[in-house]
């Protein structure tokens with residue numbers, strides 16, 4: 470094939486796979502939604518309202534996973550460089566610690582992230598762990614996580630989970646459904662998360678969900 474044909478072929482494949490990759494519930498009957506955030510990001514703060522309303526309506530069917538990392542990269546010494554500088558790095562670290570300590574408690578994680586992305590944006594703007602405290606977490610344990618290896622060890626997984634979405638979607642907040650990065654679905658979800666989830670649920674009658682608005 471000449472290069473021109475190859476390009477047309479690749480384009481067609483990409484087009485067909487984008488159109489046919491309809492979101493469906495997974496075998497466990499749920500949709501997983503991974504959301505990449507960074508603490509200083511106003512788009513992430515604004516998106517929180519959609520996350521909350523979708524959560525309230527469909528929490529039985531949706532597993533949220535927050536990944537506070539965003540566009541963070543490493544300098545030549547391996548130190549983190551964050552999109553909104555040092556306060557962003559510190560607050561993302563706080564977010565990762567708190568989410569880790571709240572693992573298995575979806576309600577608490579949801580409330581916690583909503584707190585961090587609402588005025589006064591405690592960790593990012595005020596360098597405070599007010600939201601963690603409000604979530605009932607121990608101040609001592611939070612402090613240990615923030616200052617020690619415990620917190621360092623949470624970096625690798627967040628970095629790993631963000632790599633592909635940042636390369637492909639190139640936006641914060643990014644949304645990854647069912648552990649599969651898909652830019653078209655991300656865009657739909659960013660515009661109307663609740664509808665995207667609703668239509669996917671309505672597609673399978675076992676969910677009992679029937680009325681979806683676009």
Ligand SMILES: *[C@@H]1O[C@H](CO)[C@@H](O)[C@H](O)[C@H]1NC(C)=O
Nearest residue numbers: 490493494495646647649651
């Ligand atoms: C999960 O969502 C992706 C789109 O991100 C889709 O391609 C895939 O088919 C879905 N998986 C299942 C099991 O429905």
Ligand SMILES: *[C@@H]1O[C@H](CO)[C@@H](O)[C@H](O)[C@H]1NC(C)=O
Nearest residue numbers: 494495496497498673674675
């Ligand atoms: C509906 O979802 C269940 C899992 O909750 C699955 O076993 C079943 O195959 C799905 N049905 C269709 C038509 O996709």
Ligand SMILES: *[C@@H]1O[C@H](CO)[C@@H](O)[C@H](O)[C@H]1NC(C)=O
Nearest residue numbers: 501629630633647648649650
């Ligand atoms: C998500 O997908 C990656 C590969 O893209 C895989 O390594 C990982 O195990 C998957 N995680 C889950 C929870 O399925």
